[in-house]
Amino acid sequence: MSTLVAARRSHGLVRITIAYVIAVAVAAVWLLWGPTTSALWLDTLIADLFATLVIFAFSRGYRNSSFYDAYWSVIPPLMLVYWWWSGDLGVGDIRSWMVAIVVMVWAIRLTANWVSTFPGLHHEDWRYGMIRENAGRWSWPADLFAIHLIPTIQVFIGMLPVYVAVTRPADGPFWLVVVAFVVGLGAIFLEAVADRQLRGFTVTRRPGEVMDRGVWGWSRHPNYFGEFSFWVALALFGVAAAPSDAWWLFAGAIVMLALFEGASIPMMEKRSLERRPGYQAVIDRVPRFVPRPPRSASRG
Template sequence: MSRSASLLRITIAYVIAIAAGLAWLVWGPDTGQLWLDGLIADLVATLVIFAASRMHGNSSFYDAYWSVIPPLLAFYWWVAADAGVNDTRWWLMMAVLLAWAIRLTANWVRTFPGMHHEDWRYAVVRGRAGRFGIVADLMGIHVFPTLQVFAGLVPVYVVATRAGEPLGLLDIVAFVVGVAALALETVADLQMHRFIATRRPGQVMQSGVWSWSRHPNYVGECGIWLAMGLFGLAAWPGAWWVFVGTAAMLAMFLLVSIPLMEQRSLERRPEYRDVVQRVSLFLPRPPKKNDPSLSRT
């Protein structure tokens, strides 16, 4: 299947998924809680994408869900809560969230080669589950990330439903953090794209922001969710629980995504051992100088 045909099928699946979620919100039972209505609609849409993934034998149908759904949920909450259109905090937060969603979705579209490609991590997840592969596909690849992102959106819900709180310094800090995180992700992706286009077999990326962190794109991603948490705290001072989603995101990257990436890089690229010795795993810092005593084995 061609790349354009693959993207068309994925787009159709997303239109159906969003329509299914919207149908639940319009005609489904009213729980009386905006956040719960949003969660149920989110899960309904996720099940549609899961069905499309199984029909096409490719769980990468879900990849764009991470960035497509958050702005839609945010605007649903904002409209349903009848928040004020002049709420500066809301628009500052949405500027960051929308820019993040557009950038991440566009980056996925740009790099998705077609239906023949599936994120290699999905096969690992299903393989480890053995005969329960379909359960791992549903829960680990589709439902769990949906719940993860939903947790990250808790502060967005707070801002959407508590419009009118005074704008303060924390809002400015949140906006700066969000813009900085977005800039880091963008630069990291652009540098990686250029590297991939010219790299030799086995070569490892270790220049630009990738010389300060082995996973700068994940640092930027966590920074986005930290910014959302700061906006939520600004809207509801003392509500420390708005950072639960931020903490969950950090834990997922540090305990699941990064270890998988590290193992794969070490297995496929011998040069990566040198990078591990010199470059920070996560938080950016100046790289260590080469130490002749630390030779590869």
């Protein structure tokens, strides 16, 4: 890595770190000294939205909405710690430790992966520019809601089963906690493998070449499937704590599935088809989302 590239990365990471320190400080001030509601989860949501607005201000100031990228993985473990600390279960609760391990491993891995691939503030996720461009004169509200506030709310909904798991005495079977733990770590492992294989492919790929090796040969989006499975695991932790609330505890996982299937995957597929003519053959052969053996290539 050249000195100039390293300097640009360092400069960007320092600016983003400052933004997150300020955002978390604003949220903490609100939670500690701001007006409260009758619900801990609602107080947290309000603080979460204030922190998001801080990141949005930095995104607009630097004209780069990728300031928000790390928010997805940085904030959830802070929520978990705050909820656990505010509840009555105490540090000896094994179930809380198990969900905490899954969330922390997920957050550390995802954040580290983002840091390792971060090129600097000259780069912005191509999807953000597409969203603003498609919004036309409404690009500013699209930036605020579609890129910042809505993802924050989606992640918060996905974290509500964790709120249940670390604030309520368990009312469900422990074996389901074990299942959730295994599913969560398995999902994180799948994401890690997919990201590692993709990085290796990126280094050696030829122009127009399509990734269809390893887990990418079993699913066109194994990283998204792994991420969805992680949120399913959190839902299972919630159900293990409060089985009677199972009817709504999967709402976060469903929201994530809708995000991936309704927005992220279609955008990725469209871009790949435009840039890589061979991608249609991958679509014809490799499953879209749920990993399974690929279909045999058609013969002419």
